[in-house]
Amino acid sequence: MTTPVLDIRGLSAGYGPLRVLHDLDLTVHAGERIGLVGLNGHGKSTLFRAVAGLTDWQSGSVLLNGVEVGGTRSQGPGRHTHEIVRRGLALMPQGDAIFPGLTVRQHLDAGAYTRRAWRERDRRCRDILDIFPPLEKLLDVAVGKLSGGERRMVSLGRGLMADATVLLVDEPSLGLAPKIGKTVMDALMRIDLESGAMIIAEQNLSLLEGRVTRLLGMHAGRLKGGGMTALPGRHVTGVEL
Amino acid sequence: MSWRNPQLRRDPAKGPVHPHLPVGRRRWWPRLRAHGGNTWRRMRYPLTRRHVLWTRGEYNPRNLAAEVRILDKRPLWWMAGLAFLAIAPLLTDDGTILSAASIFAIYAAINLVWMLVIGTAGITSLATLAIVGAGAYGGAYLSITYDWPWWSMLPVGGAIGLVFGVIVALPAIRLEGFYYALLTLGLAELCRVYVVQSRVFGSATGGMYGAATHIPDDLSDTGQLRFAYYAAFALMLCALALYRWVDGQRLGRLLRAAPEKNEAFAEAVGIDYRRARIQVFIISSVALGVIGGFYASHFKGASPSLFSMDSLLLMLAMIVIGGIGKAEGAVVGTLIVVAIDKVFIDLGALRLILIGAVMLVSVLTTRAGLFGIQAQFRAWREKKKSERRARRQEKGGEVVPEEATEIADKQAIYHRRFDKQMRDFLKTLVTDEVVEEHRLKPLGQHSEALSRLTNYFRRGPMADKYAVFTIVPMREYRVVALSGQRGVPPRLVNDRTYHSLGDAYHAVFLLRINDLLES
Amino acid sequence: MIADLPYVIVSALALWAIYGLLAIGISIVWSSLGMINMAHGFTFAVAGYGAWLAAQYVSDAGVVVLGAGILTGAVSGALIYAVAFLPLHDKPNFIVRSLIATLAISLLGTQALQWLFGPRVKSLPRVFGNTPLELGEIVITADKLGAVLSSTLLLGLVLLWMTRSRRGLEIRAMMQNPEGAALVGIGLRRTAMSVMAVTGALAGLASVLLSQTFFVSPGAGLQPLVKGLIVALCGGLGSIPGALLAAGLVGITEAATATWLGGQYVLMTQFGVIIGVLLIRPRGIGGLLDETRE
Incomplete structure (x- = not known):
């Protein structure tokens, strides 16, 4: 059996005295496209942020491509994020972490910041434009002037530019018109994962249903659904989330 | 409150005899005595609705006795501290300490008023000393040139403060944050350059001296120092009263509801923050001008060092060490810095380095100065606790020891343990x-x-x-x-x-x- | 009066160069690290002493003095980074606390310099020689020419580095969204280190240039700090073109006032101009980026 690209064991995380994630286990193998469903405030974004090392504190282990990137980090959020990102993680956060003053092309270049990706950034840039054709015309426009949907595409494209094996996409359809949200989601589904994996957090179940390899639910900081394989499976057959 | 054992009988020969109790009967019966409203009766300041102490009546969970707990002990500390400051000069006749004490009281007054702007309104204004200096120079000038009495310096200073208040309040509406801080810094620098170069204000002698003073000269040296201290102490008490009056009442509430970058929220609920800011600027500037007049009267003149960057830094050090936004921070911070500055006078320039180091350490380690340490320590402890709890093996709802210390009702702890055992058993079913x-x-x-x-x-x-x-x-x-x-x-x-x-x-x-x- | 015009232009240019160096340092630090570096004046003074020490003990060749000033400035910038930025940057209330920390460094450092070197002023050797350049009737002294040329060169290099290189992209990304920058793999701390060192070097150069006309003293940093801050502010914190424009404006005002009105009015006219600019544009001339940072 190959090593999973992302292996989370007993992860708890939170902000100050508040504990958001409770002892969470998740194993993701290459080629998987996982949907993560749950209401607001149940820890979807916190899970992603904890993997990227952006939470206030966390404990438990996070293995990215077999390398430990988790552990207790109380020295401060964001201190190790860039190292984790260089190990092959791409997080496309909720509400677009974009740089309003840079142009689309500079954004995509910034996404290819890691040394190997930087050298072949032109090729990657073309790949991204294949996925998000509307960006072709906007390459030299400052991102601050784009519409919400275009910004989302830039944000996602920037994440894809990096050489990431694990793509964490947080609420790609949030705040977009339903039609545009659907386009963005379609683009995400078209991406060829090869040796990587993708987790999409989403509130709108209908956008994910039938299009992902696994669907997980998240409730009050715990995973439900696929995460329950650790429990004896016999009695949960009738339950859906 | 008393405890009575209903089954307890006393044998005259053997003492108390414990009978066999019936199964299921409680052995001890708590008898709650009516407390007649003692727990919620609170002292008020006469003619107002304000409470002297914030108290809460509660039953001690250990013995169910009715108790009154003081939730905020700061008024007691204030009383003790002020009482000490009131009698302290009688305990010593060391001239250095006495003059340092009056400087402390004046600076504490300035810092208290400054705290209204920098703490309550949350606007970093650095023109404070410039206003004090302007008041002092104005008062000293009129007193020296036209022979005005010392008490006229206070209203003159106040009037100059009013003018300055309007000047610094107007850009405060339009500029924000650092733009405003740097503008006021520039204003102070402008005043300094003007005063240093102006012949009227004593560019040749390095200041204006010879103004009238409130300190009677028929007293002995120590007597004069004591008199000066008590006058400055009265000034500090006035500043404290002003601080309480602005910070604790409507204006303070309005200002704290509209800190920088959150003005829009405040405006949305109908707070006219611009008006509130202008008000607080004018009130504090007039007060600073009056303090400036007092300063001129106290030191019999004024010197351009009032406008210098170094004294501004010293004032800032006082506020930062004590903690921004708290009256006690302003007073204690001033005490510390003045103590280092005046008591270790033998160290020369080294004492400024020492003050800088204390300031640096306090800003690097504390979030809100000396008086924020408690809250910061609690937040840190909460976070550590939460982390430790997460790192332990999941206890399935059972209370872990770290938590147990915080739960007042110990019954909840046992109930959760019971519940956990119950669930463990039920899972097998x-x-x-x-x-x-x-x-x-x-x-x-x-x-x-x-x-x-x-x-x-x-x-x-x-x-x-x-x-x-x-x-x-x-x-x-x-x-x-x-x-x-x-x-x-x-x-x-x-x-x-x-x-x-x-x-x-x-x-x-x-x-x-x-x-x-x-x- | 008109006869003074070339002189005014020349000194305005020299002042523009020096203020530009200072203001851009402050501006870049604010926009990429979110910190007002009040210890910039300290860096300035330290660099002056570094250059003086080099001139005393190594050699008083122009290159050595300039190099020593720039190097000391960079080291001082790194020191400020280690003391004020590193322990505070992920703590709450960073902006105000770092401001106070840098102020404390400035207080401490100035006093330490006074303690080490004494209050007497020192003068630096002439870096650019003494031969003035004559263009027709206009005589340009060597130090002014050198100031304009060397600072234009260094500013140009810095701007090129900011816009072309990967590190420059890093800094601009960090300016606009620190968390986003971390998410594309940009190490906040290393980038901050290089920013502080580069701006420190700029201050060091400015220090050596300004010391051609003034002296090196422990408190020498105060005036340049206040002016640099005010120029940075007037140009809009975070905007490099704005800072350059504002430096020009302030330089012209200073040169014109000093020539036609008298030296004691310089500060007043400068403040008048700056207050005017700020009242019209509260965020400074190029104050657009500032909004994007928040």
């Missing part, structure tokens, strides 16, 4: 057969295992309890979770509709089983 049995006969007769399970589920707390919601009787049912709060409607659990009541019951049962197994 969940089998496919039991689930199947419930599916066939949701309402009974049930086997023993199943009835133990359902009994446990029935007992659960109302919050998040699953229930069946009838959409159309006999045809459509949904599963909901109760909110557990009056007036808050239940929420739907999933999007499934059940067509018979039995199915819905079974769905609820499955959800509960699921939650049980996960806990």
